[in-house]
Amino acid sequence: MKNSSKENNLLFLLLITLPFILSNIIWYLNSQIQNTLLLFLSLGVSFLLSYIFYKKLMLNKVSKEKELGEMRVDFVSMAVHELRTPVTAIRGYSKILNEEIKEKLNKEQEEFLERIINSVINLNALVDNLLNASRIEKGTLQLDLRIIQLENLVENTVQNLVQIAKSKNQKLTSKIPVDKFPPVLIDKFRIEEVLNNLITNAMNYTPIGGSIMVSMELKNSQVITSIIDTGEGISKDSASKLFTKFFRAGGKMEPASKGTGLGLFLSRQIIELHKGKIWVESTLGKGSTFFFSLPIANDVEIKNAANEEHTEATKGFFLNPARNK
């Protein structure tokens, strides 16, 4: 896509230059004073003129494209905001139904209600993801950074998912060294999202009876977390596109309805906002390992964070430190 537009631009430049050159040559051939120096000079001037002309046109084109891009981002965030209220209403009422009439329903109806609730929870997560993606593109996603022992977060996230893995006959384990890691300065809930995303991805692409292991190590002042699965693996071609928006790996293990193609894109953006890196190593047929690294907090960061008055936040609930001393 990009290459072909570059070729088009060159062709465009040639088209602009051509009349200048032709008129130059005609003028030269008709002229009485056939001085080659003069010819080159006028050719040079015409080149310069057409180049300026071309640059100016290109600049216009680029700013138009940028404008279109911004319009698209605004449209997405607007549409997503409009989705919010109805989704919240469906979620609220289906939960009320679940509390109030569950006993009166037969097995099948109960199953229907459960499906509605699960679907609306997924829909809510999708809306969240779309909104986050648009905020990342606009550069308005803000991190709530705190000093944290990453190993505790990793261990808790793994423990929360062990049951789901068990129900799929998969073995989910963690291998975390006994020694304490140096702390990291992170937005706990964002990194938890990344962990959740990487582990559930691994579970979705690993067959029944397979295993997923989460391990951690310290290397060059970076805490590296890796999620190792025994799934079908990822081809080199797919691996390079994996962290881009709306890309889905496909393959025979691809879950039928799950995934929005946003999870890994968002994970990469979140990790990069934390000045870390995310990458994958994979062998087809053997499995994949996803890595992400986070820099350890420096002394200044630790000191500042310790001075900051804060209450342990629950997801979705924030207290104003100035009024809650």
Next chain:
Amino acid sequence: MQKVLLVEDAPFIQDIYLRTFKKAGYEIDLAKDGEEAVKKAKEHKYDVVLLDIMLPKMDGIEVLRILRKAGSTTENTPVFLITNLGQEDILKEAFEIGADGYFIKAQMDASTIITELEKYFANKK
């Protein structure tokens, strides 16, 4: 926390919150726009105000500014914003004006908001 004022303009969301708070044993009043919110908050004494940001007539930030005016009877009434993601700049402003905290609607059910508020007020004592 006994008496709650909910400021919210979406009918279904109003209904869900009213039901859930009443069921949990709380007295809850409703204001459907910013002006009504200011009026009710000044007339009655609420233990907590739950305030949406995008409201008809007067937005939540303006309401908060009026409630927090020095010398006003509502100067120290706990106010929590209930809002959606993606409005951090507004929330920062709200904290500066003096909101006590905020809930992200998409991540909290009415019942979890009650649980968090109960915890909050228990800690304050």
